[in-house]
Amino acid sequence: MELSVRGFEAQAYAYTGGKPLDPTLPCVVFVHGALHDHSVWTLLARWYAHHGHGVLAVDLPGHGRSGGAPLASVEALADWLLALLDAAGVKKASLVGHSMGSLIALEAAARAPLKIDALVMVGTAYPMKVSEALLETARTAPLKAIDMVNVFSHSTIAAKPSHPGPGTWLHGANRALMRRVQAGQTAVNLFHHDFGVCDRYAGGLEAAAKVQCPVAMILGERDQMTAPKQSREIAQALKARVHMVAAGHALMTEAPDAVLAALREALPRPR
Amino acid sequence: MPGHSDPGFDTLALHAGAAPDPSTGARAVPIHLTTSFVFENSEHAASLFNMERSGHVYSRISNPTNAVFEERVAALEGGTGAIATASGQAALHLAISTLAGAGSHIVASSALYGGSHNLLHYTLSRFGISTSFVKPGDIDGWRAAIRPETRLLFGETLGNPGLDVLDIPTVSALAHEHGLPLLVDSTFTTPWLMKPFDHGADLIFHSATKFLSGHGTVIGGVLVDSGQFDWDRSGRFPELTQAYEGFHGMVFSEESSVGAFLLRARREGLRDFGACMSPHTAWLILQGIETLPLRMARHIENTRKLVGFLAAHAMVESVGYPELESHPSHALAKRLLPRGCGSVFSFNLRGSRKQGVAFIEALKIFSHLANVGDCRSLVIHPASTTHFRMDDAALVQAGITAGTIRLSIGLEDADDLIDDLKRALKVAEKVGA
Numbered sequence: 255m256e257l258s259v260r261g262f263e264a265q266a267y268a269y270t271g272g273k274p275l276d277p278t279l280p281c282v283v284f285v286h287g288a289l290h291d292h293s294v295w296t297l298l299a300r301w302y303a304h305h306g307h308g309v310l311a312v313d314l315p316g317h318g319r320s321g322g323a324p325l326a327s328v329e330a331l332a333d334w335l336l337a338l339l340d341a342a343g344v345k346k347a348s349l350v351g352h353s354m355g356s357l358i359a360l361e362a363a364a365r366a367p368l369k370i371d372a373l374v375m376v377g378t379a380y381p382m383k384v385s386e387a388l389l390e391t392a393r394t395a396p397l398k399a400i401d402m403v404n405v406f407s408h409s410t411i412a413a414k415p416s417h418p419g420p421g422t423w424l425h426g427a428n429r430a431l432m433r434r435v436q437a438g439q440t441a442v443n444l445f446h447h448d449f450g451v452c453d454r455y456a457g458g459l460e461a462a463a464k465v466q467c468p469v470a471m472i473l474g475e476r477d478q479m480t481a482p483k484q485s486r487e488i489a490q491a492l493k494a495r496v497h498m499v500a501a502g503h504a505l506m507t508e509a510p511d512a513v514l515a516a517l518r519e520a521l522p523r524p525r
Numbered sequence: 526m527p528g529h530s531d532p533g534f535d536t537l538a539l540h541a542g543a544a545p546d547p548s549t550g551a552r553a554v555p556i557h558l559t560t561s562f563v564f565e566n567s568e569h570a571a572s573l574f575n576m577e578r579s580g581h582v583y584s585r586i587s588n589p590t591n592a593v594f595e596e597r598v599a600a601l602e603g604g605t606g607a608i609a610t611a612s613g614q615a616a617l618h619l620a621i622s623t624l625a626g627a628g629s630h631i632v633a634s635s636a637l638y639g640g641s642h643n644l645l646h647y648t649l650s651r652f653g654i655s656t657s658f659v660k661p662g663d664i665d666g667w668r669a670a671i672r673p674e675t676r677l678l679f680g681e682t683l684g685n686p687g688l689d690v691l692d693i694p695t696v697s698a699l700a701h702e703h704g705l706p707l708l709v710d711s712t713f714t715t716p717w718l719m720k721p722f723d724h725g726a727d728l729i730f731h732s733a734t735k736f737l738s739g740h741g742t743v744i745g746g747v748l749v750d751s752g753q754f755d756w757d758r759s760g761r762f763p764e765l766t767q768a769y770e771g772f773h774g775m776v777f778s779e780e781s782s783v784g785a786f787l788l789r790a791r792r793e794g795l796r797d798f799g800a801c802m803s804p805h806t807a808w809l810i811l812q813g814i815e816t817l818p819l820r821m822a823r824h825i826e827n828t829r830k831l832v833g834f835l836a837a838h839a840m841v842e843s844v845g846y847p848e849l850e851s852h853p854s855h856a857l858a859k860r861l862l863p864r865g866c867g868s869v870f871s872f873n874l875r876g877s878r879k880q881g882v883a884f885i886e887a888l889k890i891f892s893h894l895a896n897v898g899d900c901r902s903l904v905i906h907p908a909s910t911t912h913f914r915m916d917d918a919a920l921v922q923a924g925i926t927a928g929t930i931r932l933s934i935g936l937e938d939a940d941d942l943i944d945d946l947k948r949a950l951k952v953a954e955k956v957g958a
Contacts, residue, residue, distance in 0.1 A: 269779055272575070293782040301577035318782060405531060411600070412544035412593075415579040418781055419791065420592035422606040423541070423599035425531055430605050430752030430783040510579055 257341040259334060264322030266338055268292065268310040271303025275310065277343035280371070280524045284311040285335065287353030287377070288448035289400070289432045291318030294352065296418050297510045298517065306524035310342060314355075316439050324439065324447050328354075328455040332361035336369065348372040348467075348521050352506065353480060354452045357382060360492075363469075364461035373465060374520050375494070376472045376513065377503050379484035380458040384449045392446040399445055400432045409476035409502030417507035424507050462491035469494040470520035472505060472513055479503035495520065534601065534717065535818045542596030543811075556808045557589045575773065576780070586795055590804035594811050598737070598747045601716040601814070602729055605752035606787045608795065609745065609807055613712060613732025614640055615800035616746030620708050620728055622798065623790040624762060625676045627653030632670040632677075634661040634691065636684025636924075639911065641710065645679075661689045662853070667696055671703050676761065678705055682721060683713040683867050686907070686931065687924050688847050690854035690861055697725030704759035712736070712898070713867040717821040724861065727754040728786070735898025739813035739820050743806040748790065752783030765789055820900065823936045825865035830939040831932070831946065835872050840950045842873040842928065868935075869897045874928035880953040881906045881928050887952035890937060890945040902935035902942055 255275060257266045268275075269292040275281075282302045284295040292299070292311035303309040315334060316324035325331045335358060339347055348371045351359030356375035363370040384392075392399040408425055416422040436444050469492040473482040480503060482496075489496055497516035501508040532540070543554045562581040564570035572578045581587050595607040610616040625631065633645055635658040645656040659666035661684050671678075678700045680691040697707040706727035711719070715736045721729050731737055733745040756765040756778050765785045768774040772792050777785035795801055813820075829848070836844045843851070847858035847866040858866050874881055884906070885893050891904040895911065905911065908920055908927045917927055934942070 272773065272775065272780075291782055293780070293784075296780050297577060297579060300575065301572060304572070304575060304577055401531070410544065411532060411537070411541050412596075414544075414589075414592075415581065416592065416596065416606075417579055418576065418784060418788070419579050420581060420587040420589070421595035421599075421608060421787065421791070422784060423596045423604060426599055426603060427605040427752060427783055433753070434755065434783055514578070 257338055259337045259341045261337060262315065262322055262334065264315065264320065266315065266341070267313045267319035268338070268342070269295070269299055271299040271309035271311070273303045275308045275342060277308055277345075279306060279308040280522065281308040281310065281339075281344045281347040282521060283335070283339065283347045283349050283359075284309070285349065285351035285355030285358050286312070286314065286317070287351075287355045288452060289317075289435045289445050290352070291431065291435055293318075293431065294506050298506060298514055301514060308344065310338070310344070310347075312338060314358075316442075316444065317435055318438065323441060324444060326451070328357045328361050328451060329457065331358045331451070332365055335359075335362045336366050339369065345369070346371050348374070350374040350376065350517065350521075351378075352376040353378065353503065354382070354448055357452065357455050357458065360458060360465070361461050363467060364464035367464055367466040370467045372467050372521050373469045373492075374472060374517060375469070375485075377474055377477060377480050377505050378471060378488070379480035380488035382452040382455060382480065384453040389446065389449055389453065392449050393443060396436055396443055396445045397433065400429060400436065403479070404429045404432065406478045407503040409474065409478075409508065413501075413508040417510050424504065428504060428507070458488055459491055462488060465492060468520070470497060470516070471495070472497045472499055472516045472520075474499055474501040474503055474505045474508075476501065477503045537597070537600045538817050539815050541600035542593040554590060554593050554808060554811055557584075557804050560584050576775075584804065585799055585801045586791060588804045588807070591802055591807040594802075594807040594814075595747065597811065597814055598731070599749050602711075602749045603720050603722045603751070604729070604749040605783050607747050607749040608787060608790055609747050609802035611746065611800040611802055612744045613710075613730065613734060613746040614644065616730035616732075616748040617641055617644060617710070619748050619790055619794045619798070619800065620730060621649065621654065621677065623786060623794050624706070624764065625654050628674055629654050629676045630672050630674045631656040631679055632667060632675055633658055634680035634684055634689075635659060636661050636687060636689045637681060638685045638710070661691050664692070664695055664699065667699055671705070675703070675705060677708055679708045679710075681710040681713065682719055683847070686871055686929075687845055688852070688854065688866060688870060690847055690857040690866070692857055693721055693724040693726050693861065697727070700727075701725070704761055706754045713869055714862065715817060715821060717818055718825075718864050718867065719862055722751040722753065727751050733810050734896070736821065736824070737814055737817065738810045739817065739898065739900055740809075741896060741899035741901065743809045745802050745806045745810050750784065750786045754786070756785055769793070820936060824868035824934060827936065827939045827942065828865070828868040828870070828934040831934055831942055832870065834943050834946065838950060840875050840954050842875045844870065844872040846870045869931065869933045871929050871931045873926050874930055874950075874953060876928055876953060876957045878908050878927040880957045881930060882909050883956040884930065884949045884953035885909075887949035888945055890941060891932070897933035899933060900936045902937060903933040905931050907931060
């Protein structure tokens with residue numbers, strides 16, 4: 255669905271899981287990571303939409319189907335996300351974010367603690383520092399950086415049963431998606447921009463102190479992008495329940511069933 | 526997989542899509558000869574049917590053995606995924622039927638495998654899909670043939686029968702200017718010789734019967750998507766960008782930003798037309814793919830030796846192989862096919878149709894049959910077999926002469942193949958004397 259978010263000229267897009275959004279149902283909001291879009295959440299979003307929830311799997315500004323310029327910071331993206339909930343008529347929601355999206359979800363949960371029922375950070379780390387070498391490659395040779403990140407994001411060349419369905423070659427699908435999202439934004443080098451957003455975010459512990467809802471983390475045992483040990487401090491600060499999944503950084507596509515099982519434990523069930 | 530780059534081609538050919546079986550430890554890919562898969566409970570069943578979970582329901586739609594084959598070919602081609610089909614013809618039909626309907630139009634190379642030409646020219650026109658054929662090298666011809674109702678451009682990486690090399694970078698750029706995808710038949714080249722997606726193609730299909738299988742044992746096909754074509758931006762493909770009543774109002778391009786084509790092809794094309802692959806066939810083709818790099822290297826090595834031998838033989842009028850400077854696609858071949866131009870080629874015998882027949886019948890190692898891409902060397906004389914109803918004038922129109930012989934070079938010792946050809950050429954010479 256398309257949404258007009260107050261304060262933003264460009265239309266925003268959110269995938270609703272194959273059913274129209276009913277804002278009166280408990281809402282689950284999925285927030286993608288760097289150079290991704292809503293489609294990394296397709297299976298999970300469909301499951302929640304067909305199991306008693308409203309679903310908004312957003313495309314962040316300047317990504318995928320959402321127009322406008324990409325926003326410069328995690329804080330600005332959190333404000334946009336909360337404004338999007340208002341635009342959709344959603345009063346309370348659970349936030350599920352992956353990688354960069356997990357930082358946005360954390361910051362949003364801190365900024366509007368009474369509005370958020372639960373926070374789930376998938377494939378996360380704090381601080382989410384990006385190496386100088388990778389930042390520089392993203393700046394000067396983004397396609398090469400995409401290939402590097404694509405390899406680091408996957409822990410296997412035989413993930414089963416694949417996402418969104420059998421016969422999908424996850425390395426190729428992720429590379430094509432990142433290239434598509436990068437090509438869709440002509441004003442800036444989106445990959446370098448997104449990595450910069452992750453790298454600069456310094457408000458994680460401050461935000462954690464403000465979060466009031468239950469928090470869970472779903473981490474990939476073989477994650478090379480955001481290694482599980484890099485999330486220990488923020489997990490303690492958030493008193494987060496940690497779920498380990500046999501996957502790399504691309505948890506939702508490598509292990510969609512395991513991530514669903516963890517989400518079902520982490521998110522409140524509809525009454 | 527740690528490291529800075531994807532695994533190499535040879536590693537992917539052996540491992541992509543497959544890991545030791547978690548329930549048995551089987552190292553080789555198991556053959557899942559089962560029609561159906563048990564649901565954990567009713568909720569699990571419903572979620573599989575509604576694409577809330579990934580998994581297998583019924584082997585016409587997907588199967589674990591087929592999925593390994595599909596993922597492996599997609600990995601080798603650099604695509605997002607693939608669909609295994611009953612034959613190469615079924616793969617071509619699946620591609621077209623996913624994108625085109627009555628009133629649609631296709632622009633295709635005129636240098637096509639006869640079966641593809643039959644489908645496009647005779648059969649699909651009966652269902653309201655028309656095709657304009659253009660010479661593969663005639664870029665102005667491709668441009669002029671595009672109409673508002675065109676939905677697809679289509680050619681072969683190496684055209685039939687003359688091995689015209691398709692200028693994929695130029696034809697794909699032209700297609701994209703018009704918001705259209707380029708589909709290529711990559712059967713003769715395989716991803717070992719060329720990766721058409723790297724040159725701009727959007728969709729690839731193979732007759733996996735040929736080099737991918739490599740052993741002349743099974744019929745199969747596979748259709749691969751690059752994920753690079755933006756169906757929404759094109760605006761010409763409501764099948765992928767608007768709600769499909771046949772699957773819960775699904776908008777495929779919303780479900781998967783880069784996998785919309787394969788979703789529709791599987792959820793509609795495989796479901797409704799049903800031209801799926803047997804898991805046993807998928808397994809046999811996987812055995813072939815595991816040695817594809819080794820076989821292709823040997824195919825090319827042998828072919829170069831035989832091309833050299835034939836080009837220098839007095840009984841041979843001409844050899845049509847793009848690595849030869851005399852071939853019209855030589856420059857393009859050097860650019861797009863530096864590893865080789867396949868192992869199927871034709872040559873023209875000096876002499877009559879009778880001498881052509883004599884040549885074929887004198888061969889002992891080459892098998893006289895209608896196939897290519899086998900590990901064994903094959904031969905056919907088009908004028909007396911596939912094109913036997915044509916008179917000499919019609920043969921010339923098709924690029925075939927009474928003396929045209931098509932060879933598919935296998936993996937035998939090159940010296941033995943040369944001896945076989947040498948002896949048969951002598952027999953042909955005597956018949957004409």
